[in-house]
Amino acid sequence: MLHQPITPTTPPVLRPVRLTVLQGQARVSGDPRVELTTVLGSCIACCLFDPTSNVGGMNHFLLAEPNTQNGVDEHYGVYLMEVLINEMLAYGASRQAMRAHLYGGANMHAGMSRIGSANAAFASDFLERERIIVVRTSLGGVQARRVEFRPARGQARCRVVDEVVSAQPAPRPAASRGDVELF
Template structure:
């Protein structure tokens, strides 16, 4: 017998998490999604209140010569705090949070290993904050698509063509910065 969907069945609402974003939801029909290359996404989940969130960061931390006031939303050090604080603001308990990490690929063999640095930063951050890491799919040389159901904590991660990963967006640099190299 073929199952016929009822008219009351609501479709899944897919929300794309872009570079520099952190989003939280308790919607049972919400799916947060992103595509990652060297970037990393953290998926946090509080199973007791069925609340979850995802971030998407470009780089782990600003260079040590950069002032704290110059940090922007593309850094993991900023987005990890934003995600945790959003979860807490919506009723999550830090002691119940569980994490998944995805991304951190090194897409180009001859370039800096930004993906590896991002992955190591995320693992270390979670350890420091005492948030258990339940699952990870980090590293390698392939881009990934991550689909996260924040209300249930379910995650699907699959490899995709590297050209599907978003191009890194330039990070805002203060006008006082000088040099011949434009950093991305």
């Protein structure tokens, strides 16, 4: 009988699952393959994680609070912070063990109201009131950020997005009367 040589088997490579978190969304996962990603200007992304249960999540809000009492809107931080915490608890996280990262809050346009600063202040104050420890921040400035967060591990990467000046398109020559322009 011939014996086949025994070769060690390597575990299969698990490909990361990238999920984009858009404005007005909150996503939670305990899957080590999941990576949550978003791009922020004046918006805020709060990344929460619980290192004891290996659960984490990210939200992305446009404004801190509505200026009127016209109901709940998922684009506001006051709503999305609660959604993120409640989803984390539903996945088995402990409120006492939660840790946070905060990103965004840039003031992108000179001369306009400082929406980014107001968003950053709201998020920081909210987490302080909830007694959730903030372990990392990248807030303010004038440039957009790209955030990638691995919720099961609490690992985040935040990169400033370089300003890209797009080339202005060349003006199209005006068609004379009677001509047909095909495109």
